[in-house]
Amino acid sequence: xxxxxxxxxxxxxxxxxxxxxxxxxxxxxxxxxxxxxxxxxxxxxxxxxxxxxxxxxxxxxxxxxxxxxxxxxxxxxxxxxxxxxxxxxxxxxxxxxxxxxxxxxxxxxxxxxxxxxxxxxxxxxxxxxxxxxxx
Numbered sequence: 001x002x003x004x005x006x007x008x009x010x011x012x013x014x015x016x017x018x019x020x021x022x023x024x025x026x027x028x029x030x031x032x033x034x035x036x037x038x039x040x041x042x043x044x045x046x047x048x049x050x051x052x053x054x055x056x057x058x059x060x061x062x063x064x065x066x067x068x069x070x071x072x073x074x075x076x077x078x079x080x081x082x083x084x085x086x087x088x089x090x091x092x093x094x095x096x097x098x099x100x101x102x103x104x105x106x107x108x109x110x111x112x113x114x115x116x117x118x119x120x121x122x123x124x125x126x127x128x129x130x131x132x133x134x135x
Contacts, residue, residue: 010079
């Protein structure tokens with residue numbers, strides 16, 4: 001697992017607290033593959049969203065499954081979007097960053113939220129992993 005930032009002079013915040021959570025989630029979901037977790041700016045995220053999902057807007061987290069041996073995929077997290085939406089969900093920046101990280105990892109593990117039933121399962125998984133990591 002590797003955390004990094006594409007934002008100049010910016011380290012991935014709270015990596016020492018988020019990495020154990022990410023590793024525990026992947027272990028519990030029986031995924032032993034490598035994952036890149038990337039912090040990026042809104043412009044990069046909007047470009048990725050437009051190019052790969054055909055949605056010309058910024059989004060908080062994007063997950064890209066690679067389906068290669070020993071490499072599960074990449075997660076891109078838009079720093080600005082996460083900061084803006086945190087208060088809308090009653091979260092601090094850290095708690096919202098943790099939430100979108102869990103959300104992105106669950107996508108890589110095969111969960112989705114297109115249907116009502118899928119949304120229910122994914123939300124339950126999100127709550128479980130967020131509560132399991134109280135810090």
